Amino acid sequence: MQFGVFTVGDVTVDPTNGREPTEAERIKAMVAIALKAEEVGLDVFATGEHHNPPFVPSSPTTMLGYIAARTERLLLSTATTLITTNDPVKIAEDYAMLQHLADGRVDLMMGRGNTGPVYPWFGQDIRNGIPLAIENYDLLRRLWREDVVDWQGKFRTPLQSFTSTPRPLDDVPPFVWHGSIRSPEIAEQAAYYGDGFFANHIFWPAEHTRRMVGLYRQRFEHYGHGTADQAIVGLGGQVFMRRNSQDAVREFRPYFDNAPVYGHGPSLEEFTAQTPLTVGSPQQVIDRTLGFRDYVGDYQRQLFLLDHAGLPLKTVLEQLDLLGEEVVPVLRKEFDSLRPAHVPLAPTHASLRAAAQRAPQTGGTSTGDLAGAGAEIER
Template sequence: MSSTTTHTQGLEIGIYTLGDHIPHPLTGERISQEQRINEIIRFGIEAEQAGLDLFCVGESHQSYFISQAHTIILGAIAQATSKIKLASASTIISTADPVRIFEDFATLDLVSKGRMEIIAGRASRVGLFDLLGYDVRDYEKLYEEKFELLRLINNEMIVNWQGEFRPPLENASILPRPYQNRKLPIWRAVGGHRASAIQAGRQGAPIFLAHLTGPVDLHLANINAYREALNENGYNSQDFPIATAGMFYAAETSQKARQEAYPFISKGFMFSNGQTFPKRAFAQSEKLNDILNIGSSQEIIEKILYQYESFGISRYIAQIDFGGVPFENLMNNLEFLASDILPAIRRYTKQKVSDQIEPDQHETFKEQVQLLTQEEN
């Protein structure tokens, strides 16, 4: 089923990192903390040079990750760049003070001259709650209360508020105010839970969906539920941007891409989730309707555009470095993005083509994509 959203601005393409700091799956070597942090900063700078639209750094408080202080890393990238949009991916608001979050990101927005965004998440790994002194039994209530307060601070110059998990605010002026129209773009991070997508629709919040595995149709159900909730609560769903994010790896051939990517992805799952990535599930990535964007440049172009048409998204964010992919490989991926993938996707998505192609017709879809994108050369 093709999207009902009209695509006129083109699809934004970005990169996100969670700061993986994992031993190399083949050699067992692990680079220093200093090197890894500086590589993330360099990655953001190179992403701008490659012409990407967005670079995101997520917050993760666990072993084998290095981006706990993600706002500081974003600040370094903001100072060293001038065009690329920057965002968290995500900021764990459940265990932080929304006042402080707003102060930090408004300051980053001033440093970057209006390029900063917040993607507000709830923590996929709950060890963070003990670390920072919160009760994991309040998992849902903490997130919902703090997300609402963060949005209130963003929208109001003077804040009066009372809740359960922090002292009340009375005639509070939260400063500084952001560079961009005194407001920050704030996205709600959504995983695989339908309830979270529906709640975002009720709130009228744009969503950032992290997709790990599975067919496109599985994830489309959450997007449809989100749009239905928007419409049912008085919003026009076509006015709300949707971003999706997932694993990405490009190489000269599809076979080479999968051979290179699998050891890192599998090892990354072992360190972060306690089990390797199943080879059978990974093998499905060769299919057009599988969510993993791994393969040759042309294969990835077709897969991203298939997701674009199916979901009606305005932004796709690639996770290239999952599992500790070496910096040299990241630069190779950026080269494929800059030289092959970005030009083709931008040509396609800036045309009104959603009424012309049905993604369910896989072979027809691939033929049309090849025809439209090869005209670029």
């Protein structure tokens, strides 16, 4: 099982001292977090993509390319890549280039984005979010799997005899996760293609996540990619730790109470009871995280959000030490011991390349298949 961290890259005032980091400081902090993640033995670092204040990660491939040059083992991902407002041609080229630079240590998570004003900045309409996600991803898959593409759709100009360059490393496209908080259409899309489904899992109750992952698993099996328990699932999560749980609650409370996303709403106690947010000791984080398996089944990737709400970099790095030294080794052992042999591990470039060498090449998805996927999703 893969463990890692993801960041949304928010620039938020520290409520304990009133200090707001500069954009440069925040960007450098994200890099430091990625380097620390590799140092403490985590598997994945993922960055969000945002084009509006108070967020800084507007160019994930720039950041991940820089981190790739400074790491050796860390898998680099996104959380998310905006499939709705980015041109699929540019996504195809940018992430293939990153694949080559990082020697295959790349995958990405597709998402729609839920910030209305961003859509018109890129010539789109948020009301077309789902159709854009469907059409753009269909094109992206073809660009990575067909050397020459002729294509026509609704939301961008046609392509004639177009070749995306560079081609994916070893002719193996990056593995794709489809990230969603609340959209069953995205779970359906992930299932149709046999891709991964990443349930954000940081704001909603366990029952909601159970239903979303259950739908994806059911449809994954329906489309013939394997049994439902072989579907590729990832989860987000939020934690704040101190060795003593009372210290964790006391220290984190002002950050929670003033956070731009959930501050000034439910109490910390209410939020931790109703969502996967865990504030306490390393053992409490271990116990809570192991409990995720009870309602989503065996899954392949667990990412934690640590660096939000104005927490200073020093504190985040301390969280990473606890995660790498005390939490993840236990989680890795426990999850691995529980995973049945027929349930796959998370895909990597090496495993995808080996699978491609074993299987005959079938080319891109047909127009008829795409229409069928659209019909299934619309239903």
